[in-house]
Amino acid sequence: MAKVYFTKEISPEGLMRVYKALGVELPGRVGVKVSTGEKGAKGYLKTDLIGPFVKSLKGTIVECNTAYPGERNKVSDHMKVAEEHGFTSFAEVDIMDAEGEIKIPVNNGKHLKYDLLGSHFDNYDSFVNLAHGKGHAMGGFGANLKNQSIGFASRDGKAYIHSCGKTKSPKLCWISKHEQIDFIESMAEAATAVADYLKEKGKPIVYITVMNALSVDCDCDSKQGDPVMGELGIVGSLDPVANDQAFIDMIWASDDPGAAELKERINTRLGREILPYAESLGLGSRKYELVEV
Numbered sequence: 602m603a604k605v606y607f608t609k610e611i612s613p614e615g616l617m618r619v620y621k622a623l624g625v626e627l628p629g630r631v632g633v634k635v636s637t638g639e640k641g642a643k644g645y646l647k648t649d650l651i652g653p654f655v656k657s658l659k660g661t662i663v664e665c666n667t668a669y670p671g672e673r674n675k676v677s678d679h680m681k682v683a684e685e686h687g688f689t690s691f692a693e694v695d696i697m698d699a700e701g702e703i704k705i706p707v708n709n710g711k712h713l714k715y716d717l718l719g720s721h722f723d724n725y726d727s728f729v730n731l732a733h734g735k736g737h738a739m740g741g742f743g744a745n746l747k748n749q750s751i752g753f754a755s756r757d758g759k760a761y762i763h764s765c766g767k768t769k770s771p772k773l774c775w776i777s778k779h780e781q782i783d784f785i786e787s788m789a790e791a792a793t794a795v796a797d798y799l800k801e802k803g804k805p806i807v808y809i810t811v812m813n814a815l816s817v818d819c820d821c822d823s824k825q826g827d828p829v830m831g832e833l834g835i836v837g838s839l840d841p842v843a844n845d846q847a848f849i850d851m852i853w854a855s856d857d858p859g860a861a862e863l864k865e866r867i868n869t870r871l872g873r874e875i876l877p878y879a880e881s882l883g884l885g886s887r888k889y890e891l892v893e894v
Contacts, residue, residue, distance in 0.1 A: 603843035603889040609834040613653040619837035629726025632663040637683045640672040641823035644814035648687035665719040668759035668771040697721035698755035712765045712787045716794040717758030728806040736817035741872020745808045745841040750791035789879040809837040817866040830859035842885030
């Protein structure tokens, strides 16, 4: 059974406690995968919270360009947003698909034959998947599994996942026809491919989700609304399925009146279905022990 470490304290100290509880020493060049947040978004992880943690690891903020039109679909624009949102003030920022992409295998996938990552992915020796937990217009919710699938994917890779393996074109992916469950499962396949690739290379990755600013929309939405429920805390694990399951369980257990809006967003997008499918692919376990730190 996976262990999920939890604190209610959303602070640099709380974040560090959760990380240290994982008991993993991240070697070499550390890539910290966060969403830099679309221009106009409000919920992305802020400098004062994650800056000390990233600096303690001597980490590099790693991102890839978006498939949708916006302020982050080109490297120069993306870097400008990253600077405006404070990320360049405490770390180097690397847009990993600035010089192309690499193709990695997807094992036992129903939808994807491969996954496309930013080519700079191979430049790192270890990773932190540092997610902001929130709702999402297409996936229902976003946390570690989305951050690992869509987040690590190159611009064309994002299009490939969004179209469930039908096209790599960012222009065509939005008009490709597929069932919602196919997209949810495609995200799970891509997330599993990343984990398998890292395991094969002997490169560790840890998973942390900060559960604050809980809006129904993602940090990729320039018109992201205000939070609909109160803060839940921070969870961390070596198992991304368990960590996402813990996040979902906390929403469902909450007596916060605003939780109903988040549940509706997740349910109408079949968001929770990513968890059993990812588990069936061997990415992790939905069963976990919650350990407060």
